[in-house]
Amino acid sequence: MLTRFDALNVETALRGAFFDAPFPPADDRAAWDLLATTVGTQETAAWIAAAERAAGEPVPPLPATLYLEYRRIGRREGYQVPYRLRRRRLAELAVGECLEGQGRFLDPILDLAWAVCEESAWAFPAHQGDLDDPDHPILDLGAAMTALALAELDHILGAQLDPALGKRIRREVDRRCLTPYLTRHDNQWMYSVPGHMVNNWCGVCNGGVVGSAIYLEQDPARLAEIVARAARSLDDYLGSFDVDGGSTEGPSIWAYGFGYCTILADLLERRTDGKVSLFDEPVIRETAQFPLRTLLYRGTYVNFSDALREGGQTAAHLAYLSRRLDIPDLMRLARASDASDVGRQELPWALRRLFWTVADEPAGEFAPARHDWFRGMAWMIARRDPADPDALVLAAKGGHNAENHNQNDVGSLLVDLGGEPLVAELGRPRFTSATFGAGRYEILANSSLGHSVPIPNGRAQPAGEAYHAEVVEHAALPEEDRLVLELRDAYPPEADLASLCRTVALHRDSPRGWVEILDRARFAGGPGRLETQLVTFADVHVTPGAVLLSGETARLRVEYPEAIAVEVLEDRGVELSAGPMDVRRVRFAAPEGVEAAIRLRLVPA
Template sequence: MKRTHLIVLVILLHSLLWSSTHAQSLNLLAGRFDQASLQRVLQPEQQWVPLPLASDRSAWVKLFAPIAGSVLEEGNQALDYQWQVIKATDYLAYERTGSRVIMEKPLNENAIALSRLFFAELAEGKGKYLDQIINGVWYFTEMSTWSLSAHVPAFQSSKRTLPQADTHVVDLMAGDLGSMLSWIYYFYKPAMDQVNPEISARLKKHIQERIIQPYLSRNDMWWQAFELKPEQLVNNWNPWCNFNVLTCLLLVEDNPETKLAGVYKTMRSVDKFINYVKSDGACEEGPSYWGHAAGKLYDYLQLLSLATDRQIDIFNQPIVRNMGEYIAQSYIGGDNWVVNFADASAKGGGDPYLIFRYGEAVQSPDMMQFAAYLAEKKNTSLKSSRDIFRGLEDLLTIPKLAATVPSLPSNPHKWYAETQFLYLKQGDVFFAAKGGYNNESHNHNDIGTFIFYRNQQPIFIDAGVGTYNKKTFSNERYDIWTMQSGYHNLPTINGRDQQFGSKYRAREVKFDAKNNRFELDIAGAYPESSGVKTWKRSYQLEQEELVIRDIFAIDRPTKPAVIHFLLAEKPQLTKDEVILNHGQYKLLFDAKLFDAAIEEIEQDDPRLGNVWGKAIYRISFTAKKIVHKGTYQFIVK
């Protein structure tokens, strides 16, 4: 083989590998700033904190002025809060019954109580809430672990749910608690020391032992992404956990060398997340995960920028802006409906304050105006949560958001070419469809599915996901009905539904903006046993009518094709049409080709019931004949 041919082959193979994993070697942080550069710009101690000391009462009174009443009311309610004990059997429940909630609920309630006390004391500054804050600090430092029962096994040698002695790992909850307690240490160390210096000393020791030391000593926590395995995801855990570790390092760690090494390690780790995300910025996990993925990336980058006197700042990078604007583009309207592929909920919209800050950082008027639009619809008082940093930034954001003119993005379509998400808006229609592959983060086997709303109300839907349990993130995940392609707006081909795995992906994905047409071949999402050679599905929006067309070829089929649609409202079936949403719309089909059946799916899971009510509906069109090739068409009008 000639050398030039060999070079071309190597380049081609490299290109194919890149496209299959979609990782990019941008390395926008550690690739542009080495550790020596970080050392030169990292601010000493906590000089970077853009907030007054707790003792500066006039400054805090001004900051809390718009919301002081509600903050103090919540703090007063927490004055008599009884700290809940998390029992060994609460951790064991995850192994025994699959329940996560039994230990997560009381732990989160303890954290929220401490957050309310923190903000109330900051707002009033008279010591009224200090003893109860100390009780909370003491409670958390007496716990065996800050991690959740569902997360502990992945990081312990025992692979069991009960915490192992002297083993601390950083998961989402442990990180959140470490971050929250670091802010308590920063603001209230002088006041706690007046009571007894042992309190702050104990708190500092536990933050270092539970968060900082495990992070520095381990590279095997999967979310760090330092030891990536084939097909491993890099999802919202990465920026979320790294943000929490960075907070602890900047607020608590007083050894300059340890702090420098830790901060730089977070930069190398967060690079892995940015490299993983496609440059179009779409969130594979859906809008309800945006605040934990792109939103946490904002928090991390903002904190890093502050700590380096704005010298390490990448908010001007296109991928960072694209990740931010995704949340505004994915909003449908009405009762805060959003595009909800994967595990995302169909209701959300996002946090107006966070969206505004992100928009301000990346200079996106769409984001800032969208944030103001959401703020008009939502209760935007200070949130009681484990996320102290966001609460503090909210105080600075309130006046800016109030002065912003609200509006929604006006573009008629948004095409995420790499992630293969399409949003179309025409008149009162909002249509969204996806290609992609069946190993995206929080994946459902849903290549080629769509949702369809009119007048900001759902018609054809994606159910989303129920309450998390042991099955949700196990090898039994696809036993859950919401994860299966047969419960999306997709066909069952020759008795087979789509399969999980990176090799199951869309082919020949195209978007024709001029004709509002989206098409793809979904055959690659189905197993070989389906016999499907091609199944080209197209969606075309024509004057607010949606035409759905399937052109297919199947090798030696033995079972009829079944075309499924998932509906928000109970349909009515006539001879050749389906009446939708109480007669407002209809779905036309060829009665000569199909037998139609309607199934009611009761929503007894609270997470799904809160979105859809008591039931949703699936209508299935079963082909009357088994054919190896043909064309099916449906029209929504």
Template sequence: MKKMIRFRATMSGFSTIFLLVFPFLTTLAQTIPEPPAQHPRLLMMAGEEKQIQKTIDTDPNWRKVHEAILAESDHLIDLPPIERIQIGRRLLDKSREALRRLFYLSYAYRLTDDVKYARRAEKEMLAIAGFSDWNPTHYLDVGEMTMAMAIGYDWTYSTLSPQSRQVISRAIIEKGLNTSLDERYNSWLRATNNWNQVCNAGITFGALAVYEDEPDLAKQLFKRAINSIKLPLEDLAPDGAYPEGYGYWNYGTTFQVLFLSALEKAFGSDYGLSRQPGFMATARYYENMTGPTGYSFNYSDAGGGRGSLSPAMFWFARKSNDPSLLWIEKGYLQQDDPARFTRNRVLPAIMIWGAGTPLDKATPPTKNLWTGQGKSPVALMRTSWTDPNAIYVGFKTGTPSASHAHMDIGSFVMEADGVRWALDLGSQEYESLESKGMNIWGKEQDAQRWTVKRYNNFIHNTLTVNDQYQKVQGYAKITKSGESKQLKFAVSDLSDVYEGQLAVAQRGIGIVDDAFVVVRDEIKVPDQTTKVRWVMLAPDDVKINGNNLAVLSKDGQQLTLRVDHPADAKLQTWSTAPTTDYDAPNEGTLLIGFEYEVPSGKSQALQVSLLPQKVVSTGKKFDKPLNQWQP
């Protein structure tokens, strides 16, 4: 029989209930001490404003960020409070806007001592407290709303009337903390993805904020969270590659860091969570995921836009005493208008974690290849960290069964001369599909999810065999990699992802002589003639010259795609336009590649070179089997 632990939790206005803690919580965390008795007790303790103000006074980079937050807070004062308007199954956009507003207004109050910001935050909190609920059936909504209310309540506590304190505290307890005890809503406690990180962080913030009102309940929730939140951290082992990709790294890891920072400030310890294998290394993963163009490697359910400033990276840099982690973030702060970042709902956290960090010490990383294994292994390589025209390649393996994954195993992105030539469309907005009755969360081989154009392998930069989907339960890791000026590369055995379709499938991607990129597949087909399609998603200005050459053009630059093997392959293009009423438009893109029939039982090499404009005339070639690829 599964061991169940139950504890008594007192609830204002409710009878005593019992919390059933899930079987994985076999050992509760060590004794939790009392948090600080006085408010504020979340993230920025009383008096810490002075250090931030000192940095603002002496460093123009940080002053610009601070002033952007204040300017946005001034804008928020005149806006009406958020209303409870649900879109489909989600209230999430309202929860996120609540977090943005209350974090900004509360920060503005803490740093200026101007009560106008606190009064506006109070107005927002009272409106949210009056919502019928915070939508616990989609618990991310509750997690973010609870964090929003907790920060506002804790940071403006001294300005709130006794009546407002009571109303806001009761809402945090009843609409936030208590709903996390309900088994109908708290399956996230067992999740290994961003839901666990976001929801545990939000509920913990709420419990800290109202600790004096429900100390026993709060302590139990602290212990529960410390044990539960280990689960997504385990998926970062061994190297820090985040299974859900760039966009969800910024989401899940930011809330993970908010959680750890709150523990450190309130209790003086993060209970060993930051020492979990791969966790501190995950900052290097994130840094390497942005190419010289500023666009991220947007595989899986990531967006397709440029990278963005991450406050969490400043926590990692300070925690590890490694300013080189901030090379990309430094560029954002020094080159962009900070007002561009004010849609980031946790931007004020950067002033807590980053203020005092001299950006001139953020030097370029020393390695041009980063490889991480795990559920979604990646290899990320470039020719330079300082040249905006550098070559960049991101190569993804793993499994379509990972959280938020696509059938993109073996796919890649590629940049040169300031242009992203090999593209990934990223995710499609969930509501656009769910509103049409699509079930986009199934992971079965025949799940409806895979009929969405952006999610299956047909439109990703990988192989398709006999017009079939990749195998959902298949898995591929990085089998070898290396870095030298002659060759930066990674190789993966994709055979498991093509089980029953190919007898052998290996793919290697490398940057040769810091000059061009080679993509080489070595396959063996089963005992039947097999059609293999090789494609690359590209900008839509493509001219095919003969059978094996194509010239891609964008922004005044050109890239030549050359098929080296098979010699008789014939290049062609395919449209990326939607073919259903639910697929998103994919303007400005097309697929370039070839189809090739391999005779029964035969082996075949497929090799494509991607040649930037300055090396086309040199006739450079690289033609080695994968077993000879060495740095």
């Protein structure tokens, strides 16, 4: 329990320690010149070129009317794109200046940092809605990340910038973040309460706010109060993970929240000489392995809920965890992770890209296990042969419909072949004002009608923790991985279910393996209609007894019994995070009856 770190114990640790900062200030030219040599000429030149481009651009404007777009038309991008561009350019300029050390980027850095301090709100429009109330600043993801970025900018370059900037940074971080953090109790992201479990916000906001305080707060007693409050909050955050370390938010959102939690854990150890350590918690080691256990293929991950399928993992984060927790496979995964973009979004990750380096050892590529199982959230990932890039992968979930970043997807599954999602999770929809509002489950990606689940009597799954699956059986065998779920309680009373049992299995008894889906329904009040749906981005060709799903290179044949009727629904331009996508939903319908069954056999073609 992190609550053992009360304010008195933390203050004692703070007063007896010296802050061993993770990066040297830019005027330590010996350290930065050595780093430039270590990262190499190409990497150094790329950062300096990025700084040159950023220096030649004006500060992106952020007018009030742009902020109000979210409230008026539900659009996030209008404000958030230039907002994030400011911070990305600040990171490029700061790193470029530190690596080059000639002073030519200092004025553009001053202009950008001052402009960020001048912003009326650091909170995203989606989290505030109205224009800023200076007497009640909203402490959200954007505010927390901005606070840490400015604090680390002040640490590395404050001595070379106008002294007024350092004073301004301290004033704004305290007004917008530290004082609200200590004095207000309206931040719902801080603690779990009945009916609400904390999520990635808890990791990001604590990481940003408390991380900035470690740099900027000079009063040990006040800093101790901040850290003690974070310890209580992070207890709830770590408690949100599955007993096996999983997160229902998915690997990409895990990387965001746990990434900032890792930054804070490192800063706390450095500020207290290791006396305050989050890494002593057993769940840390378990959850650090979450991306290892949810990998589908190189760079792609299980994307249940609002998670992204591709990317999302920061190589520097994985490399740090590998070293700190002695998990060699995380370094192997870090080498395979795309480091070209993620690390350059905000200054904290840009710096850690340089200092939390990816090593060439241990040798070899990471290969996941044949089978992974998360007991608490009922996720099963089964792989025909992890060493074969063309092999089948099946992922299926139970759970309930009030999970973090919830989609109504109890019983959903995905099937990959050759690195392609032939039975797909739509994943994260485009975020608008409807995404987290009353219309959330009218969005196809969030509705059970946008997932590969049964549809009894035409009914969709409702939202709420009461709508859940019961794990009947889970088996991991050499020849077969199997998950059996009772889904009756995932549907409303109008579905008229006495039972709805779903069996999903990956079989290894053939050279390329095959996937079985068996849905069996028993209706309570008389004959009913059972349909089962598969969601895909692939081309669909229906023939008697089989449906062919054709991706770019891989093909999957879905075999079905003669009595089953097949219908294909086309959804054009579905708004997903990656842009508009055409989606096809293949529905298999059994003859009406008091009992009904649909058995599908998915075979590589």
